Amino acid sequence: MSAPRDTATQYISHADLVVLLQQVFQRHGTSPEVAQVLAENCAGAERDGAHSHGVFRIPGYVSTLASGWVDGRAVPVVEDVAPGFVRVDAANGFAQPALAAARELLLEKVRSAGIAVLAIRNSHHFAALWPDVEPFAYEGLVALSVVNSMTCVVPHGAERPLFGTNPIAFAAPRAGADPIVFDLATSAMAHGDVQIAARKGEHLPAGGGVDREGRPTCDPKAILDGGALLPFGGHKGSALSMMVELLAAALTGGNFSFEFDWSQHPGAKTPWTGQLIIVIDPARSAGRDFAERSQSLVTQMQGVGLQRLPGDRRHRQRADSLVNGIPLSSDELRQLRELAGH
Amino acid sequence: MSAPRDTATQYISHADLVVLLQQVFQRHGTSPEVAQVLAENCAGAERDGAHSHGVFRIPGYVSTLASGWVDGRAVPVVEDVAPGFVRVDAANGFAQPALAAARELLLEKVRSAGIAVLAIRNSHHFAALWPDVEPFAYEGLVALSVVNSMTCVVPHGAERPLFGTNPIAFAAPRAGADPIVFDLATSAMAHGDVQIAARKGEHLPAGGGVDREGRPTCDPKAILDGGALLPFGGHKGSALSMMVELLAAALTGGNFSFEFDWSQHPGAKTPWTGQLIIVIDPARSAGRDFAERSQSLVTQMQGVGLQRLPGDRRHRQRADSLVNGIPLSSDELRQLRELAGH
Incomplete structure (x- = not known):
């Protein structure tokens, strides 16, 4: 991407995030019913601070729907x-x-x-x-x-x-x-957390995974690149x-x-x-x-x-998000709007 | 005890061990029905090599029944x-x-x-x-x-x-x-395994427990004496x-x-x-x-x-015990017979 990263935080209401995600899902091949359920699920995770299962997952949903692997209109x-x-x-x-x-x-x-x-x-x-x-x-x-x-x-x-x-x-x-x-x-770790650590360039605690040769590693990229978790x-x-x-x-x-x-x-x-x-x-x-x-x-x-x-941390973050809105970076919000066709 | 410990191994059939344990339970205050169920349970554990829940538990059952804490005749x-x-x-x-x-x-x-x-x-x-x-x-x-x-x-x-x-x-x-x-x-460890380690004077793997001050310890006696497990x-x-x-x-x-x-x-x-x-x-x-x-x-x-x-180890030991009998030390067997009033 040529545009500089914009990490400034913006706040979006839970209801607005649900609508935005519904638009994303529907535009990428789900029925309105499926879009509704997935949008509420994903917005709820983001609202509760469960970032590894929040809007972070949207590109994966979109690429999966595009691949024909899942039926977004299944009844x-x-x-x-x-x-x-x-x-x-x-x-x-x-x-x-x-x-x-x-x-x-x-x-x-x-x-x-x-x-x-x-x-x-x-x-x-x-x-x-x-x-x-x-x-x-x-x-x-x-x-x-x-x-x-x-x-x-x-x-x-x-x-x-x-x-x-x-x-x-x-x-x-x-x-x-x-x-x-x-x-x-x-x-030992959730897959989403390994992906997030890899993206951020962070190391993982010991004992979590092995590389493609089966050797213990703290490098999330080595785990994702042919390695495995324990x-x-x-x-x-x-x-x-x-x-x-x-x-x-x-x-x-x-x-x-x-x-x-x-x-x-x-x-x-x-x-x-x-x-x-x-x-x-x-x-x-x-x-x-x-x-x-x-x-x-x-x-x-x-x-x-x-x-x-x-569960405490999620419930506290939920209460905060419902008052102050859900914090997303400007980049995340822009990407979601693009995916929604705005 | 004044007698020297006799650790020679003797073999007893599963059926004979059940009968012996039934006698122990009944003599120490259970109904015949309860004695039957507990004897089969305890003999089954010993048969399967699950020593921490086998005849090792009998003195605890007996002292508990004697204390009036449990009703061995409960229906x-x-x-x-x-x-x-x-x-x-x-x-x-x-x-x-x-x-x-x-x-x-x-x-x-x-x-x-x-x-x-x-x-x-x-x-x-x-x-x-x-x-x-x-x-x-x-x-x-x-x-x-x-x-x-x-x-x-x-x-x-x-x-x-x-x-x-x-x-x-x-x-x-x-x-x-x-x-x-x-x-x-x-x-991190079963209580029975801590008791067995304490009795044998063995150390435990790290990370299993704390002493009475809350400090990490590998000493089973320190865990049992006012300490705790993790x-x-x-x-x-x-x-x-x-x-x-x-x-x-x-x-x-x-x-x-x-x-x-x-x-x-x-x-x-x-x-x-x-x-x-x-x-x-x-x-x-x-x-x-x-x-x-x-x-x-x-x-x-x-x-x-x-x-x-x-479960594999238990099933293998079970097959072996059913052919060759259940190995007990002469001391264990003598104690059980004493408790049964032989």
Whole structure:
């Protein structure tokens, strides 16, 4: 690019960012319905300061749509298979519209059966995972989700990569406060964070990855250029990553992280796998109200010196963004407007 | 003890060890039904080489029963609360008889609803967690369980202990082979392993624990003597440990790891908390047979150089024990026979 970089910060309201991103998605090949879901997801991540899954992802979405790898107009097919089991064929579309299409049926089942599972297959997930579970907590439910991705993590004790970054996300309601929410890659680092470090020219903490020869490295470019990530926490994180493959792929009918081949689709970035969401209604529990109990756990955690809960930073940034607008650099905003055809 | 230690190895059949342990449990205050369940659990762990949860635990069971802390004659109360939700009040007894009492109802619900959850409360769990999930995998089901324990783990970013070792166990069927099973403490080390290291006078790997002043230590005795464990994998393991507190205690109506007080019961060793088990029927999944799919994942894991799967060592030791008997030292066997009143 010939223009000098303009890193001055501008502020855009959440509603305006959603509209802008909707325009980007629709202009690059999604249906209005899919554009709506993805725009809200992506703007929400940016609003919450989750930059690795915010507007940073837009060029990847655009190049993937251009490559013909994903169907931006896919209409998910929801199947009601049992009193606690919903399946969705995402029809080679994105996972978030599949979840949106199945959400009401899933909620009905959770309320009547006490627990229900949503098995999404044939789906592309290119976003953070916490936005998929957090809304359930605001409805008083407990939710757990896993999604597998693309081969980039070496199983503990193995020599070459096989697993994806395979995150686990969890959300639970809390009385009188924002829910407890976490979203953790079972890799030592999230892929988006490696990409951001590479772009910024930063080094990574030790123990996160290997280069193309399998040697430990702290250079994000060496990890991205034929290298691989390692699981977090040694054999334990590796076992959890394996569990994510089994739940998100084998149990849904989706692809394992190593099973898809996008080599004929240059520009494709979105893993074509599966996703599992388990939702439980704590109103069926014995004893005191769940949200009161989770709040009492938080009080104790603070009592032993914990300064910050999982999800706290996002909730604080969210509150700030809703008052002051979402900060973006002038360059980012200009690029988004260009992509939207302004 | 005045007698010299006799560490010569003797071999006892699994069936004989079960009978011997039944006698121990019954003689020390359990009902025949509870003795049966605990003896099979404990003998199974020893058979599989899981020494930290095998006969090593018997003195702890015995002192706990003697202290009046647990009710060895408790009759669990099973409640059918929804098409996918079973609750059990373990009535201040052990968790394993509560699971056994609810098992048939849970299986019925899994088969009809596709997923079901068992919420056990008012229960004591002093055993390994994998024996609770593995049998479901032999029935073609996928099972996940969590149990909280007793304050001994410092949450990441906090100063003092709050969480238990809070394990997560998972089991999934595999075509033509033993199931995939793992059982991992969300602490850097399992409490039983710290006790065994202390007894043997061994040092622990770095990063596992702190002494009573909060300083990092590799001395198991310093951890047991007013010190504490750390979570595995930093903030991620800590988040999972918090999730276990929420699922195993808040969602069941059981105690958090910090809520019970056994100070009036010297000799008490069994955490009085709760346990959650989620079981899913993969026959409801789309696509190819789950067990075939999990076997194909294993094949790929071996293809990238993995030598040993989670659960492999136990399954190999089990096969060996069933042929050659379970190795115990003469001392261990003599002590068990004394406890059984022989």
